[in-house]
Amino acid sequence: NLPSTLFSLGVPRPQTAPGVSHSGGTGAATTRVYVYTFYSALNEESGESPASSLVTGKVDGTWAITGMDAFPANNGTGTASHASGVTTFTNTGNHWLRVGDEVIISGTTVAVSEVTSATVFKVPGNFTGATSWARKAPWNTTGMKRRLYRSTGTTGTFQLVHDDVGTSYNDTLTDAQILGDELISQTWEPPPPSLRGLIALPNGAMAGFFGNQLCFSEPYQPHAWPVEYRRATDFEIVGIESFGTTVVACTKGRPYIAQGTEPENVVLESVDNVWPCLAKRSVVSIGDGVLYATSHGMAYVGMGGSMIWTEAFYSREEWTPLDPSSMVAAAAEGRVFVRFIGTDGLKGILVFSLSEASMGLTMLNLVPDELYADPLNGKLYLVDIDGIHQYDAGVGLRLGYSWKSKEYHLPSPINLGVAKVDFVSETSEADYAQAQANYAAAVAANSALVSGYKGVGGVNGRAVNAGMLNGSNIQNIAPVALDAVTFTLYCDGRAVYSRKLVADQSAFKLPAGFRTDNVAVGLTGSVRVKSVKLAETMQGLKAL
Secondary structure, eight states: OOOSSOOOSSOOOOOSOOEEEEEOOOSOEEEEOEEEEEEOTTSOBOOOOOOOOOEEEETTSEEEEEOOOOSOOSEEEEEEEEETTEEEEEESSOOOOOTTOEEEETTEEEEOOEEOSSSEEEEESOOTTOOEEEESSOOOOTTOEEEEEEEOTTTOOEEEEESSOOSOEEEOOOTTTSOOOBOOOTTOOOOOTTOEEEEEOTTSOEEEEETTEEEEOBTTBTTOOOGGGOEEOSSOEEEEEEETTEEEEEESSSOEEEEOSSGGGOEEEEOSSOOOOOOGGGOEEOSSEEEEEETTEEEEEETTEEEETTTTTOOHHHHGGGOGGGOEEEEETTEEEEEEEOTTSOEEEEEEESSOGGGOEEEEOOOOSEEEEOTTTOOEEEEETTEEEETTOSSSOOOOEEEEOOOEEEEEEEOOOEEEEEEEOOOOHHHHHHHHHHHHHHHHHHHHHHHTTOSBOOTTSSOTTSSOTTOBOOOOOOOOOOOOEEEEEEETTEEEEEEEESSOOSOEEOOSSOOEEEEEEEEEESSEEEEEEEESSHHHHHTO
């Protein structure tokens, strides 16, 4: 139910220059220029107003400052006219709207398409007869103040005169009496209305994008996004991520690398590979670089250069049926998890190891809507229609797996006579008891739904977005089972022997009567397997 209160990020700059007049005084003559800013209750400062005219007077005289703007408007009144599918609204005062800002007119939310002046803006559609408008996301003006600055005769910078003035103020302070803090927000602007992909960087800045523009905020000032901190790419940006202070912009064409310790000195360079990013949610940081889904595989851009990171596992022809545009990725627990929904009905999660490439590729038959790696605890969470689930929670029964080794080609045909599978049963008595309790609770909940005729979701049956409309409320319950592993031996591509192993980890005999020089092993179960050993005799097995 968030947000409970909606505000537009940032503080817009004043739009009207202050008026200045001078009177009195007997001291030396000086020339001054005045500006002012808006300052929010959250210590966010806007850019400065247009500068006043140059005014010369006495240093000990009275400088009357007038005509400073009211705080930014969150609504307004005026008149509307319509032509060629566009409504032009003429406001009675300044509107502080930008192209892309959403306003509510006559009960309809619509985005501003053009700003003609400080008092006139345009929106698509016919709103003839409308006399008022309101921002959908208002500026946070509660507790807002005006800060007044004036130029100094020695440095030419603007220094703070007073940190809380009204729309007018009489300045009688000498240079020695003013607060004197220097104005640093001349270039600060609110973030663009269409900014997306917000990420935080170690140098205190934030980064985001819109269109082909990569944008950076002022360090430690997330409300301030100077226009000069923007960098343009040749292609529209799909998603961004970072490693250190380096940002990788994944576009509809080549990826780009933005490097620099501070936003003002960022240098943007393109990578010499046309690897279009096909899924925004596939972009993930892995510490020394960034991965994302492209048509060739998961592309890597980072300290190690650029490459197709999954090339050892998938050719382009094998990768395409996984539908890279469907991919969602997350990095957690030393692994990269990539959810996919393929074009041929194949779907699941690909699991790659970051630290042990020899572990190869694992596929989970889970199909969540979202993956989330929590930066506070390092754990992975899966989101689906039933809610949020912690991956590998360590409580209850473990997920099952089905694994098959590569084919091993022996020097000559032999009769493999014995095998041994070393595995660890991970289910404690407490875990098994908890799994049984969960199973019983789920059965009871389903029984209650059935008996109360609430098995099917209906209108007003629950909160909006809490479940699928007309979908079943009945839980899918997996039966409680002991941890076990099933060993299968393959010879020349066909299964010749299968055995279920529960707790007995001793060696066992394989059937006689076959000889092969092409062997593979399959494992299906839910326990952690340490090794699989095959030999012709028990004596040979002991030597392994």
